[in-house]
Structures are given as C-alpha cells and as structure tokens.
Amino acid sequence: MEKIAAAIRRIDVLVHNAAVWPSRRIINEDGFEQAFFVNHLAPFLMNHLLEERLGRVVQVSAGLYVSGKVDPDRTPTGEDFHSMRTYADTKLANLLMVALFAERWRASGVTIDAVHPGVLRTGLGDPGGVRGLALKTVKRLWKPAEEAAPPVVDLLVSEGTGRYFNRSKEAR
Known part of the structure; x- marks a missing residue:
C-alpha cells in the first residue's frame, strides 16, 4: 500500500472487483478467514x-448479499464458515461499508457506489470434481463475464x- 501511495498522487477511478468464493476455510497469517479478507477487509483497507x-x-458486489449475515465475533475468523454463506456474508459486510x-x-x-453486475460465467466458486464439472455445465447458460462491464462503466x-445497483437499476 505504501508503494501505491508513494507512486500515485491521484486515483481518479478505483473499481474493487477482486473476490473469492471459498470451498474450504483458510485462515491467513493475520488470523482472518481468506474470503473475509479478500472480499471485505482488503477493499475496506484500500479505501481507508x-x-x-x-x-x-465502485464496489462490485453480488446479489447473494441478501443471504448474508455478519457475526462480528465469528465471520472475520470463519468460525461460522460455509462455502456459500461465507461468500454472502462477506459481500454483505462489504456492502454495508459503502x-x-x-x-x-x-x-x-x-464518491462511492456498489453494483451487482448480474450472474456471470466466471471461475468464481468452481469446486473440483463432479460438482465442479456440473457447475461448469450450468454456467454455460450464464452471461459471459464481459457483460459485467456496462453496469460498472455506467456507475x-x-x-x-x-x-x-442491481445491474443498472438502483436497489435497496
């Protein structure tokens, strides 16, 4: 972060788009669950x-935030870990900061806003094995990742x- 701050005086546009959908609980060297760190804490720290x-x-979010529940005592360390719910929890935590x-x-x-660009065909959340193969087959029906750009650019x-915003429409 210090290198960025030293090299760049002004950042006209910052799009937070990094995310992980964890298949298992991974704790980083600072004691945080990996998805919590990448999906919530990293953009929070960068903004700050x-x-x-x-x-x-612009914060790229996910419609699954509606299934999230943030427990400040458990979510940061993944004590309440579940692959899908952890993703939703971390996206909710991030969205609450906007x-x-x-x-x-x-x-x-x-200025800051958040956007869910839609359900897209990416590698996010792909487990291995038979489940992963089945998910990749289903994802062929989803929009390509390139279609995420218009709602982000609009913002x-x-x-x-x-x-x-859910795609290009403001949402609660």
Whole structure:
C-alpha cells in the first residue's frame, strides 16, 4: 500500500472487483478467514488508506448479499464458515461499508457506489470434481463475464451517493 501511495498522487477511478468464493476455510497469517479478507477487509483497507487520493470508487458486489449475515465475533475468523454463506456474508459486510464511506467522504468529493453486475460465467466458486464439472455445465447458460462491464462503466460516469445497483437499476 505504501508503494501505491508513494507512486500515485491521484486515483481518479478505483473499481474493487477482486473476490473469492471459498470451498474450504483458510485462515491467513493475520488470523482472518481468506474470503473475509479478500472480499471485505482488503477493499475496506484500500479505501481507508488511499482515501486522500481517491476520486470515484465502485464496489462490485453480488446479489447473494441478501443471504448474508455478519457475526462480528465469528465471520472475520470463519468460525461460522460455509462455502456459500461465507461468500454472502462477506459481500454483505462489504456492502454495508459503502454507505458509511459515502457519508465519510461527502465533504471531500470522493464518491462511492456498489453494483451487482448480474450472474456471470466466471471461475468464481468452481469446486473440483463432479460438482465442479456440473457447475461448469450450468454456467454455460450464464452471461459471459464481459457483460459485467456496462453496469460498472455506467456507475463510473455517474454521480456517486453510496447507492447499490442491481445491474443498472438502483436497489435497496
């Protein structure tokens, strides 16, 4: 993070798109469950540490956040781990921060919104074995990952207010 801060004075646009859908509980060297760290804590820390350089932030989210439940005592360390629910929990945790960052940054001119670009054909969440093969077969019916771009780009050029969008439509 220090290297980014030293090399770049201004970040006009930051799109948080990194995510993992865990197939098993993995604890990193800091004691955090991997999906919690990648899906929630990493974008949170980037926003916080780079906020003086930021212009527009878009958080790529997931519609599965509605199934999430964040337990501050268990979710960060994965004590409540379940492959699908952990993904939903971490996406909810991240989405809850969007409105807080919007409020924090309101006077500075930094803006943030979140978007679920739709269910897409990616490698996210692909388990191995027979289940993985079955999922890959089903995913052939899903939209290609390239179709995620339009809703993200729409937000990049819009006025940010801490909102959440399901594709291109504002949602609660």
